[in-house]
Amino acid sequence: QVQLQESGPGLVKPSQTLSLTCTVSGDFISIGTHYWSWIRQSAGKGLEWIGRIDARGGINYNPSLKSRVTISVDTSKNQFSLKLTSVTAADTAVFFCARGNYFRGYIDSWGQGTPVTVSS
Amino acid sequence: DIQMTQSPSSLSASVGDRVTITCRASQDVSNHLAWFQQRPGKAPKSLIYAASSLQSGVPSKFSGSGSGTDFTLTISSLQPEDFATYYCQQYNSYPHTFGQGTKLDIK
Numbered sequence: 001q002v003q004l005q006e007s008g009p010g011l012v013k014p015s016q017t018l019s020l021t022c023t024v025s026g027d028f029i030s031i032g033t034h035y036w037s038w039i040r041q042s043a044g045k046g047l048e049w050i051g052r053i054d055a056r057g058g059i060n061y062n063p064s065l066k067s068r069v070t071i072s073v074d075t076s077k078n079q080f081s082l083k084l085t086s087v088t089a090a091d092t093a094v095f096f097c098a099r100g101n102y103f104r105g106y107i108d109s110w111g112q113g114t115p116v117t118v119s120s
Numbered sequence: 121d122i123q124m125t126q127s128p129s130s131l132s133a134s135v136g137d138r139v140t141i142t143c144r145a146s147q148d149v150s151n152h153l154a155w156f157q158q159r160p161g162k163a164p165k166s167l168i169y170a171a172s173s174l175q176s177g178v179p180s181k182f183s184g185s186g187s188g189t190d191f192t193l194t195i196s197s198l199q200p201e202d203f204a205t206y207y208c209q210q211y212n213s214y215p216h217t218f219g220q221g222t223k224l225d226i227k
Contacts (some may be wrong), residue, residue, distance in 0.1 A: 037216075047156075047164065047207055047218040062215040063121070096163055105211040106154045106169035113163050 002026040004097050004111035012091075012118050018084040022097030022111055023077075030055050030075040035100045037107065038071060038082045040093040048093075053080060054102055087118045122147050122210050126219035132227040137198045141222045143191045143208035151187045152212035158221075159204045167206075168193065200226070 008020035022036065029036060037052040051061040053071045061069050065084070073080040084091060095116055099109040123146040133139050143153065151171040156164040166175045168184040171191055181196045195202055203226050208219040 046220045047209075049209075049216045049218065052216075060214045064215075100211075101169075104169065105152055106166070107156075107209070107211075108166050108169070108175060110163040110165070 002099055002109050004099060004109060006095060006097050006111045006114035008114060008116070010115060010117060012087055012116060013120050014088055014118055015086055018082070018087050018091065018116055018118070020082045020095055020097075020114065020116070021079050022081070023079050024099070025078070027099065028075075029073055029078055029080065032056060033102055035102050036071075036073065036080045037098045037100055039096045039098055041096070041113075042090075042093045050082065050084075050095075052100065089118050092116065092118045121215055122149060122213060122217050124208055124210055124217050124219040126206075126208060126222045128222060129220065130223045130225070132225055133198055134227045135198055135200060138194065138196045139198065139224065141193045141195075141206055141208075141224075143186075143193070143219050145189045145191075145210055147213075148188050149210040149212035152210055153184075153186065153191050154209045154211060155182075155184055155193045156207045156209065157202075157204050158207065159201075164207065195224075198224075 003025045012018045032055040035054040038050040068085045070083040094113045096113045097111040098107045100107045125144045153171045155168040158164040172184045205221045205223045
């Protein structure tokens with residue numbers, strides 16, 4: 001049973017960089033049968049897909065965030081990470097990491113989510 | 121981007137009822153459609169993939185159908201734990217977009 005756990009600062013100042021890490025247990029990122037994704041949810045709103053990465057080096061970002069987002073993977077730590085630059089209050093959200101089936105495309109597992117507030 | 125539109129946005133039903141939620145894509149997504157359940161304060165839970173296939177461990181009271189642009193999620197014999205918000209998501213093309221959600225509450 002795979003488990004995903006988000007971690008990172010819960011408070012980020014405007015214009016700074018938001019950095020989060022997702023630690024994977026019960027699966028190995030390096031195997032390559034899954035991809036690894038970040039999704040966010042603003043208070044009282046729906047889900048927004050941020051991007052995904054796989055062990056083969058494939059990366060896809062939401063064009064609405066592409067200029068500010070970097071997703072990377074560290075297979076030695078079995079973690080993947082999100083960096084979002086130049087944040088504003090509009091980036092305040094709960095951030096989820098998720099696992100998707102590389103061959104079929106669908107998400108099958110989610111982390112519990114971590115709230116991030118952008119405020120001075 | 122492919123726009124995903126769910127209807128209704130909210131729905132009231134009673135324990136034991138059967139309900140259907142609709143999801144429409146702005147372009148053909150084949151059967152690359154997933155459904156998720158989210159209870160308040162919790163992470164989404166994967167229910168259905170490929171429009172109609174149940175994720176492991178999901179009870180058969182949940183069923184999905186459709187292809188192309190029109191999809192449905194049906195939940196039969198509603199129980200208290202089923203009252204939640206449901207989201208569809210297309211994963212046919214990037215970015216993988218979600219519907220705005222359908223909140224199912226107790227009548």
